Amino acid sequence: MRIVSKSEKCIIRLEDKISGQLFGECPIEEWPSVAVETVLDSCRYFVIRLMDPSGRHAFIGIGFTDRGDSFDFNVAIADHFKWLKQSKELEKEDENPSPAVNLALKEGQTITIKLKNNAGGERRGSDSKPKTSTPFTGILPPPPPGVKASSKTELGPLYRLVGLRCPKTFRPLLRSD
Secondary structure (H helix, E strand, C coil), rough: CCEEECCCEEEEEEEECCCCCCCEEEEEECCCCCCCCCCECCEEEEEEECCCCCCEEEEEEECCCCCCHHHHHHHHHHHHHHHHHHHHHHHHHHCCCCCCCCCCCCCCCCCCHHHHCCCCCCCCCCCCCCCCCCCCCCCCCCCCCCCCCCCHHHHHHHHHHHHCCCCCCCCCCCCCC
């Protein structure tokens, strides 16, 4: 199966995998249409209308084993008609151009832009004071030596999160002597 998009035409061609011989064609004039319909209870199955040059047609069902393939099939057809719609809109804009808009500043008109520097304060001429804050590292200092803790609640949230066992006598690992 191939989806052929040539200028304004979109055709689904069913071909023999080995020889490449054409089995049938499904021309699609608009989307969504009777030419390609999805089955109501599945996104992997479609009914397509094959037509021959004399105008006879037949409806056949096709199915995809993978949802990704059926999605790609659906998107390929939708993309063709999206492109077709956009190209028609561009042609209309070329025929009827919109008037040019003058965005220049008027005589004496100014623009004021306030920029912040890397330190977080405003640039020259600002009346506000720069923010001063103490950095929070997220690590709590160790408790003083000789503190006895009988439960995890007395040790604090850091030890509860880590899941350390509560010793009878708590001694910090790091000492500042």
